[in-house]
Amino acid sequence: MKVALVNPPFSKLVYGGEKSIKSITPCLGLFYLQSYCADVADIEVFEGEFYSSLEALIAAVNDFAPDVLGVTTNTSTWPYCVAISQAVNAGLKLAGGPYAAFRVKECLEYFDAVALGDGEVPLRALLQTGRVSEAPGFAWRGSDGIIRTNPTPPLPPLDDFPFPDHHKMQLGLYQASPHRELPEPFATMMTTRGCGFQCTFCLSASGGLNGGKYRERSVQNVVSELTVLRERFGVRSIQFWDDTFTMRKQRTAEMCAALKPLGLSWVCNTRTDKMDQETADLLADAGCRGVFFGVESGHQPTLDRDHIKGVENIQVRGALAACRRAGIRTTASFIFGSIDDTRQSIEASVDFSLQLESDYVLYNIYTAHPGTSGYRRAVEEGIIDSYEVDVARWKGEPAGVPTVCRNLSRNELHTLKAEAYLRYYRHRDPVKHADLIATYIEELHLLTGGSAVDARVS
Ligand code: B12
Numbered sequence: 001m002k003v004a005l006v007n008p009p010f011s012k013l014v015y016g017g018e019k020s021i022k023s024i025t026p027c028l029g030l031f032y033l034q035s036y037c038a039d040v041a042d043i044e045v046f047e048g049e050f051y052s053s054l055e056a057l058i059a060a061v062n063d064f065a066p067d068v069l070g071v072t073t074n075t076s077t078w079p080y081c082v083a084i085s086q087a088v089n090a091g092l093k094l095a096g097g098p099y100a101a102f103r104v105k106e107c108l109e110y111f112d113a114v115a116l117g118d119g120e121v122p123l124r125a126l127l128q129t130g131r132v133s134e135a136p137g138f139a140w141r142g143s144d145g146i147i148r149t150n151p152t153p154p155l156p157p158l159d160d161f162p163f164p165d166h167h168k169m170q171l172g173l174y175q176a177s178p179h180r181e182l183p184e185p186f187a188t189m190m191t192t193r194g195c196g197f198q199c200t201f202c203l204s205a206s207g208g209l210n211g212g213k214y215r216e217r218s219v220q221n222v223v224s225e226l227t228v229l230r231e232r233f234g235v236r237s238i239q240f241w242d243d244t245f246t247m248r249k250q251r252t253a254e255m256c257a258a259l260k261p262l263g264l265s266w267v268c269n270t271r272t273d274k275m276d277q278e279t280a281d282l283l284a285d286a287g288c289r290g291v292f293f294g295v296e297s298g299h300q301p302t303l304d305r306d307h308i309k310g311v312e313n314i315q316v317r318g319a320l321a322a323c324r325r326a327g328i329r330t331t332a333s334f335i336f337g338s339i340d341d342t343r344q345s346i347e348a349s350v351d352f353s354l355q356l357e358s359d360y361v362l363y364n365i366y367t368a369h370p371g372t373s374g375y376r377r378a379v380e381e382g383i384i385d386s387y388e389v390d391v392a393r394w395k396g397e398p399a400g401v402p403t404v405c406r407n408l409s410r411n412e413l414h415t416l417k418a419e420a421y422l423r424y425y426r427h428r429d430p431v432k433h434a435d436l437i438a439t440y441i442e443e444l445h446l447l448t449g450g451s452a453v454d455a456r457v458s
Protein backbone atom coordinates (compact mmCIF):
# COMPACT_ATOMS: atom_id res chain seq x y z
CA MET A 1 0.00 0.00 0.00
CA LYS A 2 1.32 3.46 -0.92
CA VAL A 3 0.84 6.38 1.45
CA ALA A 4 1.63 10.02 0.65
CA LEU A 5 2.04 12.23 3.72
CA VAL A 6 1.91 15.89 2.75
CA ASN A 7 3.03 19.03 4.58
CA PRO A 8 1.45 21.88 2.58
CA PRO A 9 3.60 24.85 1.60
CA PHE A 10 3.19 27.76 3.98
CA SER A 11 5.66 30.58 3.56
CA LYS A 12 3.64 32.43 0.91
CA LEU A 13 0.48 32.17 3.01
CA VAL A 14 2.05 32.81 6.38
CA TYR A 15 5.01 35.03 5.68
CA GLY A 16 3.88 36.63 2.41
CA GLY A 17 4.64 40.33 2.59
CA GLU A 18 6.12 40.04 6.06
CA LYS A 19 9.73 40.70 6.90
CA SER A 20 10.02 37.66 9.14
CA ILE A 21 13.09 35.55 8.64
CA LYS A 22 12.04 32.36 6.93
CA SER A 23 13.20 28.92 7.94
CA ILE A 24 12.29 25.58 6.42
CA THR A 25 12.57 22.75 8.89
CA PRO A 26 11.46 19.12 8.60
CA CYS A 27 7.84 18.31 9.38
CA LEU A 28 8.77 16.02 12.27
CA GLY A 29 5.20 14.83 12.85
CA LEU A 30 5.00 13.30 9.35
CA PHE A 31 8.49 11.78 9.59
CA TYR A 32 7.51 10.15 12.89
CA LEU A 33 4.42 8.69 11.22
CA GLN A 34 6.55 7.41 8.35
CA SER A 35 9.09 5.63 10.52
CA TYR A 36 6.47 4.20 12.89
CA CYS A 37 4.52 2.68 9.98
CA ALA A 38 7.42 1.91 7.62
CA ASP A 39 6.98 -1.86 7.88
CA VAL A 40 3.28 -1.81 7.00
CA ALA A 41 3.26 0.53 3.99
CA ASP A 42 5.40 2.31 1.40
CA ILE A 43 5.31 5.86 2.78
CA GLU A 44 6.66 9.06 1.22
CA VAL A 45 6.69 12.47 2.90
CA PHE A 46 6.12 15.45 0.57
CA GLU A 47 7.39 18.79 1.89
CA GLY A 48 5.35 21.50 0.19
CA GLU A 49 8.03 24.14 0.64
CA PHE A 50 10.34 22.24 -1.71
CA TYR A 51 8.04 22.67 -4.71
CA SER A 52 7.82 25.70 -6.97
CA SER A 53 4.03 25.85 -6.67
CA LEU A 54 1.05 24.12 -5.13
CA GLU A 55 0.32 22.62 -8.55
CA ALA A 56 3.84 21.16 -8.76
CA LEU A 57 3.41 19.60 -5.33
CA ILE A 58 0.04 18.10 -6.27
CA ALA A 59 1.50 16.72 -9.52
CA ALA A 60 4.35 15.04 -7.61
CA VAL A 61 1.91 13.46 -5.16
CA ASN A 62 -0.31 12.22 -8.01
CA ASP A 63 2.74 10.81 -9.83
CA PHE A 64 3.45 8.75 -6.71
CA ALA A 65 -0.13 7.35 -7.11
CA PRO A 66 -0.92 6.93 -3.41
CA ASP A 67 -3.62 4.64 -2.08
CA VAL A 68 -3.82 6.80 1.02
CA LEU A 69 -3.29 10.55 1.28
CA GLY A 70 -2.46 12.06 4.70
CA VAL A 71 -2.25 15.83 5.12
CA THR A 72 -0.94 17.66 8.16
CA THR A 73 -2.96 20.78 8.90
CA ASN A 74 -2.60 24.02 10.75
CA THR A 75 -4.85 27.04 10.80
CA SER A 76 -2.85 29.04 8.29
CA THR A 77 -2.37 26.29 5.74
CA TRP A 78 -5.94 24.99 5.89
CA PRO A 79 -6.92 26.40 2.44
CA TYR A 80 -3.98 24.53 0.88
CA CYS A 81 -4.94 21.35 2.76
CA VAL A 82 -8.39 21.50 1.14
CA ALA A 83 -6.91 22.18 -2.31
CA ILE A 84 -4.52 19.23 -1.95
CA SER A 85 -7.27 16.87 -0.86
CA GLN A 86 -9.48 17.94 -3.75
CA ALA A 87 -6.75 17.53 -6.38
CA VAL A 88 -5.04 14.33 -5.26
CA ASN A 89 -6.37 10.97 -6.42
CA ALA A 90 -6.38 8.53 -3.50
CA GLY A 91 -8.81 5.94 -2.17
CA LEU A 92 -8.60 7.23 1.41
CA LYS A 93 -7.90 10.78 2.52
CA LEU A 94 -6.78 11.55 6.07
CA ALA A 95 -6.10 14.78 7.93
CA GLY A 96 -4.25 15.32 11.20
CA GLY A 97 -2.34 17.96 13.12
CA PRO A 98 -3.35 20.94 15.22
CA TYR A 99 -6.13 22.38 13.02
CA ALA A 100 -7.85 19.13 12.02
CA ALA A 101 -7.97 17.82 15.58
CA PHE A 102 -10.21 20.73 16.64
CA ARG A 103 -12.23 21.27 13.44
CA VAL A 104 -13.46 17.75 12.86
CA LYS A 105 -16.80 18.58 11.24
CA GLU A 106 -15.26 21.02 8.79
CA CYS A 107 -12.38 18.65 7.98
CA LEU A 108 -14.74 15.76 7.28
CA GLU A 109 -16.19 17.76 4.39
CA TYR A 110 -12.88 17.26 2.57
CA PHE A 111 -11.28 14.21 4.21
CA ASP A 112 -12.53 10.70 5.06
CA ALA A 113 -11.09 10.69 8.58
CA VAL A 114 -9.34 13.00 11.02
CA ALA A 115 -6.65 12.03 13.56
CA LEU A 116 -7.43 13.56 16.95
CA GLY A 117 -3.95 13.65 18.49
CA ASP A 118 -0.63 11.85 18.11
CA GLY A 119 -0.98 9.83 14.91
CA GLU A 120 1.54 7.00 15.17
CA VAL A 121 -0.68 4.36 16.79
CA PRO A 122 -3.89 5.38 14.95
CA LEU A 123 -2.28 5.44 11.48
CA ARG A 124 -0.54 2.12 11.97
CA ALA A 125 -3.79 0.49 13.08
CA LEU A 126 -5.59 1.96 10.08
CA LEU A 127 -2.96 0.79 7.59
CA GLN A 128 -2.92 -2.68 9.14
CA THR A 129 -6.68 -3.18 9.23
CA GLY A 130 -7.62 -1.06 6.24
CA ARG A 131 -10.66 0.14 8.20
CA VAL A 132 -11.11 3.54 9.82
CA SER A 133 -13.80 2.10 12.05
CA GLU A 134 -11.19 -0.17 13.66
CA ALA A 135 -8.47 2.43 14.11
CA PRO A 136 -8.35 4.26 17.47
CA GLY A 137 -7.93 8.02 17.57
CA PHE A 138 -9.81 8.86 14.36
CA ALA A 139 -13.07 10.69 13.78
CA TRP A 140 -14.98 9.72 10.64
CA ARG A 141 -18.44 9.87 9.13
CA GLY A 142 -20.45 6.66 8.96
CA SER A 143 -22.58 5.73 5.92
CA ASP A 144 -25.55 7.22 7.84
CA GLY A 145 -23.73 10.57 7.79
CA ILE A 146 -23.20 10.62 11.56
CA ILE A 147 -19.75 11.58 12.84
CA ARG A 148 -18.17 8.84 14.93
CA THR A 149 -15.18 9.26 17.18
CA ASN A 150 -13.00 6.29 18.02
CA PRO A 151 -11.46 6.74 21.49
CA THR A 152 -7.85 7.90 21.35
CA PRO A 153 -5.33 5.19 22.31
CA PRO A 154 -3.17 5.59 25.44
CA LEU A 155 -0.13 7.72 24.56
CA PRO A 156 2.86 5.35 24.34
CA PRO A 157 6.17 6.29 26.00
CA LEU A 158 8.09 8.47 23.55
CA ASP A 159 11.09 6.15 23.70
CA ASP A 160 8.92 3.52 21.96
CA PHE A 161 8.91 5.54 18.74
CA PRO A 162 11.65 4.81 16.20
CA PHE A 163 13.67 7.88 15.21
CA PRO A 164 12.49 9.77 12.15
CA ASP A 165 14.12 8.36 9.00
CA HIS A 166 16.90 10.90 8.44
CA HIS A 167 17.89 9.35 5.09
CA LYS A 168 14.44 10.09 3.71
CA MET A 169 14.41 13.48 5.36
CA GLN A 170 17.19 14.86 3.10
CA LEU A 171 18.52 17.18 5.79
CA GLY A 172 20.56 19.22 3.32
CA LEU A 173 17.42 20.67 1.71
CA TYR A 174 16.25 22.43 4.86
CA GLN A 175 17.39 25.78 6.20
CA ALA A 176 17.53 27.13 9.74
CA SER A 177 16.70 30.79 10.34
CA PRO A 178 19.87 32.65 9.35
CA HIS A 179 19.76 34.66 12.59
CA ARG A 180 20.24 31.47 14.60
CA GLU A 181 23.73 31.16 13.09
CA LEU A 182 23.75 27.39 13.39
CA PRO A 183 26.63 25.60 11.67
CA GLU A 184 25.47 23.37 8.80
CA PRO A 185 24.35 20.65 8.46
CA PHE A 186 21.67 21.20 11.06
CA ALA A 187 18.80 19.00 12.23
CA THR A 188 15.71 19.47 14.37
CA MET A 189 14.50 17.34 17.23
CA MET A 190 11.80 17.09 19.89
CA THR A 191 12.97 15.57 23.17
CA THR A 192 9.59 16.15 24.83
CA ARG A 193 6.02 16.62 23.63
CA GLY A 194 3.38 18.88 25.17
CA CYS A 195 3.78 21.41 27.94
CA GLY A 196 0.66 21.66 30.08
CA PHE A 197 0.75 25.29 31.28
CA GLN A 198 -2.35 27.42 30.77
CA CYS A 199 -1.35 29.87 28.02
CA THR A 200 -4.49 30.88 26.18
CA PHE A 201 -3.06 30.97 22.64
CA CYS A 202 -1.16 27.70 22.66
CA LEU A 203 -2.10 24.17 21.63
CA SER A 204 0.59 22.64 23.84
CA ALA A 205 -1.24 24.09 26.85
CA SER A 206 -3.41 22.01 29.13
CA GLY A 207 -6.49 20.93 27.14
CA GLY A 208 -4.75 21.38 23.78
CA LEU A 209 -3.41 18.68 21.46
CA ASN A 210 -3.16 15.39 23.40
CA GLY A 211 -4.54 17.35 26.35
CA GLY A 212 -1.25 19.26 26.39
CA LYS A 213 0.21 16.40 28.41
CA TYR A 214 3.96 16.88 28.97
CA ARG A 215 5.96 13.77 28.04
CA GLU A 216 9.70 13.16 27.94
CA ARG A 217 12.10 11.01 25.99
CA SER A 218 14.88 9.60 28.11
CA VAL A 219 18.23 11.39 27.89
CA GLN A 220 19.76 8.15 26.62
CA ASN A 221 17.23 7.91 23.78
CA VAL A 222 17.93 11.52 22.76
CA VAL A 223 21.68 10.98 22.81
CA SER A 224 21.32 7.86 20.63
CA GLU A 225 19.54 9.87 17.96
CA LEU A 226 22.05 12.71 18.23
CA THR A 227 24.89 10.25 17.82
CA VAL A 228 23.30 8.87 14.64
CA LEU A 229 22.83 12.40 13.33
CA ARG A 230 26.41 13.38 14.10
CA GLU A 231 28.17 10.23 12.95
CA ARG A 232 26.11 9.21 9.91
CA PHE A 233 24.96 12.59 8.69
CA GLY A 234 27.74 14.89 9.89
CA VAL A 235 25.21 17.07 11.71
CA ARG A 236 26.88 19.92 13.62
CA SER A 237 23.94 21.75 15.11
CA ILE A 238 20.49 21.06 16.47
CA GLN A 239 17.36 23.10 16.81
CA PHE A 240 15.41 21.55 19.70
CA TRP A 241 11.73 22.25 19.03
CA ASP A 242 10.51 21.21 22.51
CA ASP A 243 7.94 23.63 23.84
CA THR A 244 9.74 23.94 27.19
CA PHE A 245 13.19 22.39 26.88
CA THR A 246 14.23 23.13 30.48
CA MET A 247 10.95 22.03 32.06
CA ARG A 248 12.61 19.87 34.75
CA LYS A 249 15.84 21.07 36.26
CA GLN A 250 17.26 17.64 37.01
CA ARG A 251 16.58 16.36 33.49
CA THR A 252 18.10 19.54 32.07
CA ALA A 253 21.29 18.92 34.04
CA GLU A 254 21.41 15.29 32.87
CA MET A 255 20.72 16.33 29.30
CA CYS A 256 23.47 18.96 29.36
CA ALA A 257 25.98 16.49 30.82
CA ALA A 258 25.16 14.09 27.98
CA LEU A 259 25.18 16.77 25.27
CA LYS A 260 28.52 18.35 26.17
CA PRO A 261 30.80 15.55 24.90
CA LEU A 262 28.95 15.54 21.55
CA GLY A 263 30.32 19.00 20.78
CA LEU A 264 27.17 20.18 18.98
CA SER A 265 25.89 23.75 18.79
CA TRP A 266 22.22 23.99 19.60
CA VAL A 267 19.28 26.26 20.32
CA CYS A 268 16.04 25.68 22.23
CA ASN A 269 12.80 27.23 23.46
CA THR A 270 11.68 27.59 27.05
CA ARG A 271 9.75 29.61 29.62
CA THR A 272 11.42 32.42 31.51
CA ASP A 273 10.49 30.88 34.87
CA LYS A 274 12.40 27.77 33.82
CA MET A 275 15.69 29.64 33.39
CA ASP A 276 18.06 30.72 36.15
CA GLN A 277 21.79 31.38 36.21
CA GLU A 278 22.69 27.80 37.04
CA THR A 279 20.59 26.49 34.15
CA ALA A 280 21.92 29.10 31.73
CA ASP A 281 25.51 28.24 32.63
CA LEU A 282 24.84 24.52 32.18
CA LEU A 283 23.21 25.11 28.80
CA ALA A 284 26.04 27.32 27.56
CA ASP A 285 28.67 24.81 28.67
CA ALA A 286 26.83 22.05 26.77
CA GLY A 287 26.83 23.96 23.47
CA CYS A 288 23.64 26.04 23.70
CA ARG A 289 23.96 29.17 21.53
CA GLY A 290 20.46 30.60 21.67
CA VAL A 291 17.24 30.43 23.66
CA PHE A 292 13.81 31.55 22.44
CA PHE A 293 11.48 32.87 25.16
CA GLY A 294 7.77 33.49 24.72
CA VAL A 295 7.50 36.68 26.78
CA GLU A 296 4.11 37.57 25.23
CA SER A 297 3.45 40.85 27.07
CA GLY A 298 5.46 43.26 29.16
CA HIS A 299 2.20 44.59 30.62
CA GLN A 300 1.65 42.38 33.67
CA PRO A 301 -2.19 42.57 33.79
CA THR A 302 -2.36 41.48 30.13
CA LEU A 303 0.13 38.70 30.77
CA ASP A 304 -1.94 37.45 33.71
CA ARG A 305 -5.45 37.90 32.38
CA ASP A 306 -5.27 37.54 28.61
CA HIS A 307 -2.36 35.13 28.26
CA ILE A 308 -2.49 33.30 31.62
CA LYS A 309 1.25 32.87 31.31
CA GLY A 310 1.92 32.34 35.02
CA VAL A 311 5.13 34.38 34.93
CA GLU A 312 6.12 37.67 36.58
CA ASN A 313 7.93 40.28 34.51
CA ILE A 314 10.74 40.24 37.05
CA GLN A 315 11.34 36.59 36.12
CA VAL A 316 11.52 37.59 32.47
CA ARG A 317 14.27 40.12 33.22
CA GLY A 318 16.12 37.55 35.32
CA ALA A 319 16.00 34.85 32.65
CA LEU A 320 17.23 37.14 29.88
CA ALA A 321 20.01 38.52 32.08
CA ALA A 322 21.12 35.01 33.09
CA CYS A 323 21.42 33.98 29.44
CA ARG A 324 23.30 37.17 28.57
CA ARG A 325 25.80 36.50 31.36
CA ALA A 326 26.21 32.91 30.15
CA GLY A 327 26.88 34.10 26.59
CA ILE A 328 23.65 32.67 25.15
CA ARG A 329 21.82 34.73 22.52
CA THR A 330 18.18 35.40 23.35
CA THR A 331 15.02 35.95 21.35
CA ALA A 332 12.06 37.54 23.12
CA SER A 333 8.72 36.97 21.43
CA PHE A 334 5.73 39.24 22.11
CA ILE A 335 2.06 39.05 21.18
CA PHE A 336 -0.05 42.13 20.40
CA GLY A 337 -3.83 42.18 20.19
CA SER A 338 -5.02 39.78 22.86
CA ILE A 339 -8.67 40.27 23.77
CA ASP A 340 -8.26 43.19 26.18
CA ASP A 341 -5.03 44.67 24.83
CA THR A 342 -5.07 48.43 24.31
CA ARG A 343 -2.74 50.89 22.63
CA GLN A 344 -1.38 51.68 26.13
CA SER A 345 -0.78 48.06 27.12
CA ILE A 346 0.96 47.37 23.82
CA GLU A 347 3.13 50.45 24.15
CA ALA A 348 4.04 49.36 27.70
CA SER A 349 4.94 45.98 26.29
CA VAL A 350 7.19 47.55 23.66
CA ASP A 351 8.88 49.70 26.35
CA PHE A 352 9.53 46.51 28.31
CA SER A 353 10.90 44.72 25.24
CA LEU A 354 13.44 47.51 24.70
CA GLN A 355 14.61 47.30 28.33
CA LEU A 356 15.21 43.56 28.03
CA GLU A 357 18.09 44.00 25.59
CA SER A 358 17.41 40.62 23.98
CA ASP A 359 19.47 39.86 20.89
CA TYR A 360 16.34 39.42 18.80
CA VAL A 361 12.71 40.35 19.21
CA LEU A 362 9.53 39.15 17.58
CA TYR A 363 6.25 41.05 17.67
CA ASN A 364 3.33 38.85 16.63
CA ILE A 365 -0.40 39.44 16.39
CA TYR A 366 -2.60 37.21 18.56
CA THR A 367 -4.09 34.25 16.69
CA ALA A 368 -7.03 32.45 18.27
CA HIS A 369 -6.42 28.88 17.13
CA PRO A 370 -9.33 26.46 17.51
CA GLY A 371 -8.65 24.20 20.50
CA THR A 372 -7.12 26.97 22.62
CA SER A 373 -8.80 28.61 25.60
CA GLY A 374 -8.29 31.99 23.91
CA TYR A 375 -10.36 30.82 20.94
CA ARG A 376 -13.12 29.50 23.23
CA ARG A 377 -13.20 32.78 25.17
CA ALA A 378 -13.35 34.88 21.99
CA VAL A 379 -16.29 32.83 20.67
CA GLU A 380 -18.10 32.78 24.04
CA GLU A 381 -17.75 36.54 24.42
CA GLY A 382 -19.09 37.08 20.90
CA ILE A 383 -15.86 38.65 19.63
CA ILE A 384 -15.48 36.19 16.76
CA ASP A 385 -17.74 33.61 15.16
CA SER A 386 -16.57 30.03 15.01
CA TYR A 387 -14.64 30.97 11.90
CA GLU A 388 -13.77 29.49 8.55
CA VAL A 389 -10.22 30.29 7.48
CA ASP A 390 -10.48 32.88 4.72
CA VAL A 391 -7.19 34.12 3.31
CA ALA A 392 -8.80 36.63 0.97
CA ARG A 393 -10.82 38.24 3.77
CA TRP A 394 -8.20 38.36 6.51
CA LYS A 395 -4.94 39.33 4.90
CA GLY A 396 -1.59 39.39 6.67
CA GLU A 397 -0.99 38.18 10.18
CA PRO A 398 -2.81 36.29 11.57
CA ALA A 399 -3.02 34.52 8.23
CA GLY A 400 -6.59 33.94 7.09
CA VAL A 401 -8.33 34.36 10.45
CA PRO A 402 -9.89 37.24 12.39
CA THR A 403 -8.10 39.16 15.12
CA VAL A 404 -9.69 39.06 18.60
CA CYS A 405 -8.76 42.39 20.17
CA ARG A 406 -11.82 44.35 21.35
CA ASN A 407 -10.06 47.68 21.34
CA LEU A 408 -7.90 47.73 18.21
CA SER A 409 -8.62 46.92 14.57
CA ARG A 410 -6.48 44.65 12.41
CA ASN A 411 -4.97 47.69 10.72
CA GLU A 412 -4.18 49.33 14.06
CA LEU A 413 -2.47 46.17 15.26
CA HIS A 414 -0.36 45.99 12.10
CA THR A 415 0.52 49.65 12.58
CA LEU A 416 1.54 49.10 16.21
CA LYS A 417 3.60 46.11 15.12
CA ALA A 418 5.47 48.09 12.46
CA GLU A 419 6.02 50.95 14.95
CA ALA A 420 7.36 48.49 17.50
CA TYR A 421 9.92 47.04 15.07
CA LEU A 422 10.92 50.54 14.07
CA ARG A 423 11.52 51.51 17.70
CA TYR A 424 13.38 48.27 18.37
CA TYR A 425 15.78 48.57 15.44
CA ARG A 426 16.42 52.25 16.11
CA HIS A 427 17.11 51.40 19.74
CA ARG A 428 19.41 48.44 18.93
CA ASP A 429 21.64 49.76 16.20
CA PRO A 430 20.18 52.23 13.70
CA VAL A 431 23.15 52.11 11.35
CA LYS A 432 23.28 48.33 11.13
CA HIS A 433 19.51 48.13 10.68
CA ALA A 434 19.12 51.06 8.27
CA ASP A 435 17.48 48.89 5.59
CA LEU A 436 14.95 47.39 7.98
CA ILE A 437 14.18 50.82 9.39
CA ALA A 438 13.48 52.15 5.89
CA THR A 439 11.19 49.18 5.16
CA TYR A 440 9.16 49.69 8.32
CA ILE A 441 8.81 53.42 7.63
CA GLU A 442 7.47 52.54 4.19
CA GLU A 443 5.09 49.98 5.69
CA LEU A 444 3.82 52.54 8.18
CA HIS A 445 3.15 54.98 5.36
CA LEU A 446 1.10 52.32 3.60
CA LEU A 447 -0.79 51.35 6.76
CA THR A 448 -1.64 54.85 7.90
CA GLY A 449 -1.99 56.57 4.56
CA GLY A 450 1.11 58.73 4.76
CA SER A 451 0.84 61.95 6.66
CA ALA A 452 -0.26 60.55 10.01
CA VAL A 453 2.85 58.47 10.16
CA ASP A 454 5.39 61.26 10.20
CA ALA A 455 4.72 62.05 13.83
CA ARG A 456 4.96 58.38 14.78
CA VAL A 457 8.27 57.56 13.18
CA SER A 458 10.26 60.68 13.86
C1 B12 B 1 8.37 23.16 14.85
C2 B12 B 1 7.19 24.09 14.70
C3 B12 B 1 7.20 24.98 13.64
C4 B12 B 1 8.36 25.07 12.65
C5 B12 B 1 8.34 23.98 11.61
C6 B12 B 1 7.03 23.41 11.25
C7 B12 B 1 7.17 22.16 10.41
N1 B12 B 1 7.92 22.15 9.36
O1 B12 B 1 6.55 21.20 10.75
C8 B12 B 1 8.18 26.50 12.07
C9 B12 B 1 9.00 27.48 12.86
C10 B12 B 1 8.50 26.68 10.59
C11 B12 B 1 6.71 26.74 12.39
C12 B12 B 1 5.97 27.65 11.73
C13 B12 B 1 4.64 27.87 12.01
N2 B12 B 1 3.95 27.39 13.07
CO1 B12 B 1 4.61 26.07 14.26
N3 B12 B 1 5.10 24.81 15.54
C14 B12 B 1 6.13 24.04 15.64
C15 B12 B 1 6.04 23.20 16.93
C16 B12 B 1 6.85 23.91 18.00
C17 B12 B 1 6.47 21.76 16.84
C18 B12 B 1 5.81 20.95 15.71
C19 B12 B 1 6.24 19.53 15.84
O2 B12 B 1 7.19 19.11 15.21
N4 B12 B 1 5.58 18.77 16.72
C20 B12 B 1 5.93 17.38 17.01
C21 B12 B 1 5.12 16.40 16.18
C22 B12 B 1 5.48 15.00 16.57
O3 B12 B 1 3.75 16.63 16.48
P1 B12 B 1 2.69 17.10 15.40
O4 B12 B 1 3.31 17.96 14.38
O5 B12 B 1 1.51 17.63 16.11
O6 B12 B 1 2.28 15.72 14.65
C23 B12 B 1 1.63 14.66 15.33
C24 B12 B 1 0.09 14.77 15.38
O7 B12 B 1 -0.42 16.06 15.29
C25 B12 B 1 -0.39 13.88 14.27
N5 B12 B 1 -0.47 14.38 12.91
C26 B12 B 1 0.00 15.51 12.37
N6 B12 B 1 -0.28 15.55 11.07
C27 B12 B 1 -0.91 14.42 10.75
C28 B12 B 1 -1.41 13.96 9.53
C29 B12 B 1 -2.05 12.70 9.51
C30 B12 B 1 -2.57 12.21 8.21
C31 B12 B 1 -2.20 11.94 10.69
C32 B12 B 1 -2.87 10.62 10.66
C33 B12 B 1 -1.68 12.41 11.92
C34 B12 B 1 -1.05 13.63 11.93
O8 B12 B 1 0.58 12.84 14.28
C35 B12 B 1 1.88 13.42 14.49
C36 B12 B 1 2.76 12.42 15.18
O9 B12 B 1 2.24 12.09 16.44
C37 B12 B 1 4.50 23.29 17.21
C38 B12 B 1 4.11 23.15 18.66
C39 B12 B 1 4.12 21.69 19.06
N7 B12 B 1 4.63 21.46 20.21
O10 B12 B 1 3.69 20.79 18.34
C40 B12 B 1 4.13 24.63 16.60
C41 B12 B 1 2.75 24.79 15.98
C42 B12 B 1 2.45 23.58 15.14
N8 B12 B 1 2.94 25.93 15.09
C43 B12 B 1 1.92 26.69 15.01
C44 B12 B 1 1.82 27.81 14.16
C45 B12 B 1 0.60 28.69 14.34
C46 B12 B 1 2.79 28.09 13.20
C47 B12 B 1 2.76 29.23 12.20
C48 B12 B 1 1.43 29.50 11.54
C49 B12 B 1 3.30 30.45 12.94
C50 B12 B 1 3.53 31.68 12.10
N9 B12 B 1 2.61 32.61 12.14
O11 B12 B 1 4.51 31.77 11.44
C51 B12 B 1 3.80 28.74 11.16
C52 B12 B 1 3.14 27.87 10.06
C53 B12 B 1 4.05 26.82 9.54
C54 B12 B 1 3.37 25.79 8.68
N10 B12 B 1 4.02 24.67 8.43
O12 B12 B 1 2.31 25.95 8.23
C55 B12 B 1 0.80 26.21 15.91
C56 B12 B 1 -0.30 25.59 15.08
C57 B12 B 1 -1.68 25.95 15.61
C58 B12 B 1 -2.69 25.81 14.53
N11 B12 B 1 -3.87 25.35 14.84
O13 B12 B 1 -2.45 26.15 13.41
C59 B12 B 1 1.55 25.24 16.89
C60 B12 B 1 0.72 24.06 17.37
C61 B12 B 1 2.03 26.09 18.09
C62 B12 B 1 0.88 26.69 18.86
N12 B12 B 1 0.62 27.95 18.72
O14 B12 B 1 0.19 26.08 19.61
N13 B12 B 1 6.27 25.91 13.38
Ligand code: SF4
Pocket (backbone or CB within 6 Å): 195, 196, 197, 198, 199, 202, 203, 204, 205, 206, 243, 244, 271, 294
Ligand atom coordinates in the same frame (compact mmCIF):
# COMPACT_ATOMS: atom_id res chain seq x y z
S1 SF4 C 1 4.64 27.79 28.27
FE1 SF4 C 1 4.85 27.92 26.05
S2 SF4 C 1 4.49 25.86 25.27
FE2 SF4 C 1 3.79 25.90 27.41
S3 SF4 C 1 1.60 26.31 27.28
FE3 SF4 C 1 2.63 28.29 27.49
S4 SF4 C 1 3.05 29.02 25.40
FE4 SF4 C 1 2.52 26.83 25.29
